[in-house]
Amino acid sequence: MQIGIIGSGNIGGALAHGLTRAGHDVVLSNSRGPDTLRDQVAALGDHARAGTAADAAQADVVMVAVPLRAVGDLPDPALFDGRVVVDANNYYPGRDGQIAALDDDSTTSSELLAARLPGARVVKAFNTIPAGRLRDDGHPELAPDDRPAIPIAGDDEAAKATVAGLVDDLGFTAVDHGALADGRAQQPGAEVYGAELTARDARAVLA
Ligand SMILES: NC(=O)c1ccc[n+]([C@@H]2O[C@H](COP(=O)([O-])OP(=O)(O)OC[C@H]3O[C@@H](n4cnc5c(N)ncnc54)[C@H](OP(=O)(O)O)[C@@H]3O)[C@@H](O)[C@H]2O)c1
Numbered sequence: 001m002q003i004g005i006i007g008s009g010n011i012g013g014a015l016a017h018g019l020t021r022a023g024h025d026v027v028l029s030n031s032r033g034p035d036t037l038r039d040q041v042a043a044l045g046d047h048a049r050a051g052t053a054a055d056a057a058q059a060d061v062v063m064v065a066v067p068l069r070a071v072g073d074l075p076d077p078a079l080f081d082g083r084v085v086v087d088a089n090n091y092y093p094g095r096d097g098q099i100a101a102l103d104d105d106s107t108t109s110s111e112l113l114a115a116r117l118p119g120a121r122v123v124k125a126f127n128t129i130p131a132g133r134l135r136d137d138g139h140p141e142l143a144p145d146d147r148p149a150i151p152i153a154g155d156d157e158a159a160k161a162t163v164a165g166l167v168d169d170l171g172f173t174a175v176d177h178g179a180l181a182d183g184r185a186q187q188p189g190a191e192v193y194g195a196e197l198t199a200r201d202a203r204a205v206l207a
Contacts, residue, residue: 001024001025001060001061001166002024002025002026002027002059002060002061003015003019003024003025003026003027003059003060003061003062003063003166004026004027004029004051004055004056004057004058004059004061004062004063005026005027005028005029005056005062005063005065006029006053006056006057006062006063006064006065006066006074007029007030007063007064007065007066007067007070008028008029008030008037008040008065009030009065010131011065011088011126011131011134012028012063012065012088013040013131013135014131014132014134014135015063015065015088015126015134016028016040016044016048017044017135018134018135018138018169018170018171019047019166019169019170020044020045020047020048022166022169022170023047023169024047024166024169025047025048025049026044026047026048026049027048027049027050027051027055027056027059028040028041028044028048028049028050028051028056029050029051029052029053029055029056030053031053031066031070031073033052034050034051034052035050037050038050052075053074053075054075054076054079057074057075057079057080057083058079059083060083060084061083061084061085061086061162061163061166062080062083062084062085062086062120063086063088063126064085064086064087064088064089064113065088065089065126066089067089067095067096068089068090068091068092068095068096068099068109068112069095069096069097071089071112071113071116072116074116074117077116077117077118077119077120078119080117080119080120081119081120082119082120082121083120083121084120084121084123084156084159084162084163085113085117085120085121085122085123086122086123086124086125086126086163087109087110087113087122087123087124087125087127088125088126088127089109089110089113089127090109090127090187090188091109091187091188092188099112105184107181108124108180108181108183108184108187109187110122110124110153110180110183111180111181111183114180121154121155121156121158121159122154122155122156122159122180123152123153123154123156123159123160123163123180124151124152124153124154124180124183124186125150125151125152125153125163125167125174126150127186127187127193128150128151128186128190128192128193128194128195129148129150129172129194130194133148133196134170137171137172138170138171138172139171139172140168140171141171142171144168144173144199145173145198145199145200146198146199146200147171147172147173147198147199148172148173148196148197148198148199149172149173149174149175149192149197149198149199149201149202149203150167150170150172150173150174150175151174151175151177151185151186151192151202151206152164152167152174152175152176152177153176153177153178153179153180153181153182153183153185153186154179154180154183155179155180160174160176164176172199173199174199175199175202175203175206177203177206177207185206186206191205192205192206
C-alpha cells in the first residue's frame, strides 16, 4: 500500500520508519520541500521517497502529522477526496495559538481537519503516543489484546479498518472507540493520552 506522510518530523518520521519496515511504500513531505528530506529518505531505504505535500496527498492513505496551526496550509483539499486521511495532530495553544472552538470544546481538532478536507475519510490515530514509543514499542509477537494500544476514531468504518491494519503492521492494536467526534476522548488531557496501556486496558478505559 502506498502511504503519504505530510509532516516528517517526530511523529511522521516514526510512522515512516515503522511503515517502511513493514514493507509499505512511503512518500515523505514537509513544508520546505523534497530536497530537505534527502538524508531522511536515504536512511529509510528503498521503500521511501521524498515528495511535495501534494504528492503525498495522492497516496492510498495520507498521514497528516503537522502542527495543528499548519492544517490551513495543506494542499488543495480536492486532492484528498476519497482518501483515507489519518490525523495524528494535537492542539497545543502555546504552539498553535488559541482556537476558540477547541477552547470551548464545541468541536475537536480532527473535526476541524475534516472540515478543511471535506472529501477525505478522516481517522484520528497515533496522536496519543509519544513518537519514541511509536518507533520502538511495537510488539507484533504479542497477542493483539496484549500489545500497546493505539486509540482510533472516525466516521468511516472501512477507513478505520484500513488504519487498524496499518496499526497492526506496526505491532500495535487499534482500539476503535467510535465516531470522529468521539475522538475528544483521545485528545490531550484525556485518560488514554500519553498513557502506556495495552489494548485490553485501553478498551476498558474508553468503554
Ligand atoms: N512528537 C510527538 O511525540 C507527537 C506524538 C503524537 C502526536 N503528535 C502531534 O503530531 C503533530 C506533529 O508533531 P511533531 O512532534 O512530529 O512535529 P515536528 O517534529 O515539529 O514536525 C512537524 C513536521 O510538519 C511539517 N510541516 C509543518 N508545516 C507544514 C505544512 N504546511 N505542510 C507540510 N508539512 C508541514 C514540518 O516540516 P518543516 O520542518 O519543513 O517545516 C515537519 O516535518 C503535532 O500536531 C503533534 O501534536 C506529536
